[in-house]
Amino acid sequence: MTYLFNPQATVSLPIQGSTARFPVGRVFCLGRNYPWPEAAGPAPREPVFFMKPASNVVEAQGELPFPPQTDEFCHEIELVAAIAKGGVDIAPEQALEHVYGFAVGLDMTRRDRQRQAKSEGLPWEGAKVFEASAPMTAITPTSQLPWPLDASLWLQVNGQERQRAHLSTQTWPLAEVISRLSRQLPLLPGDLIMTGSPPGVAPLSPGDLIHAGIDGIGELHLRVGPRPAGQTANAA
Template identity: 45%
Template sequence: MSYVFPPPPQAAVAIAGSDAQFPVRRIFCVGRNYAAHAREMGKDPDRDPPFFFTKPADAVVADGETVAYPPDTENFHYEAELVVAIGTGGRAIAEGDALTHVWGYAIGNDLTRRDLQLKARDQGRPWDWGKAFDRSAVIGPLHPVAQTGHIGTGRISLSVNGVLRQDSDLAKLIWTVPEIIAILSQSIALAPGDLIMTGTPEGVGALVPGDVCVVAIAGLGELHTTIGEPAAEPARHGLPRQPAEGVL
């Protein structure tokens, strides 16, 4: 098969203790899956059906990398999360069978342009510009279930420059990992390589250049990210011209 230009490299996540890589197909994210975080976002934390948004596979950032402060935001946030890696696909997966589809677990940081997200939310628009931008999915090495077992409880925390900002337990997830997989697979067919970011606890907040962000989950270690200076602004071309005065 020939292509009109070389296809992009396969996005992948490291595997703990191995030189192998886990190829990433899609990234699904669960919105407001901790009650206290729902409250701090101004929403009712009642157990409504979960909702999902996505990030592109090439948004993945590895542990230890520097992420430049992104453009078009003045309110750039961290969100500590448990990441679930799907190893066996399926549609309409029964909750009781869901964990057999899990390959492993990792630590994640769902980087968010909060001002853009909230503006879109208030206008009833998709969250893509607030959530699905370049280098917005920091994901640490995957730990195979065969080594760690399944993870449903344990401390999840995040610190910025050594100051604790988020501190909770995975047991406080409103929707558990088996429930998330069962509900998500009712709408789409999950496939090997899919990742699920399961939601963040309360305590989200802003990052600025120079910050060092560390996420920790019991049994999975730590995930480190440094926030760099903004990249140079590219020249803006092709923007729509303002209409002449009096022209609508």
């Protein structure tokens, strides 16, 4: 087979304790999967899924680029489930058999763009899809973890805690998330599922230091990079 041009390189993540890497296919994200204050509005009745392209996934290390066209570059700490066994219409009781392991991930968001799109009744992929919008740690295999996960996820900025929640407080537990997603379309090996973020999301500034993690799974350290050349605050 001859291609018109070279296909994009496969995006992958390291695996704890292995020289192999996890090839990333699709990235599914889940909104509002933790209790939020009433001011945030009513919780959705069903899980709300959206997607990021695999090209947005990067290893969480070093500098996190500040994206263009935003003045509200916000963090969202999340548990990421890595799928290694595909399936369709998966029963909740079998859902966890499809999970290879877990990572710590950030669903980075251009909040001002999201807010504007919502107010106009428009899709808000532009708020979620941009370069390096999904930094993640290495994947820890389930074989190295106890189950159920008795863990909290947390995020600090410049040493000040902004987000913390126990995984048990998720509105839809992981098994239910996998089951419901697999009713909408077949899950495939290489899929990643970002399982939602607790309250405390907030904007970041250039130079901010992010320290985030999930007990027993991993931690990440990132520094927010400078604004793009020619862009100043309030210039989104």
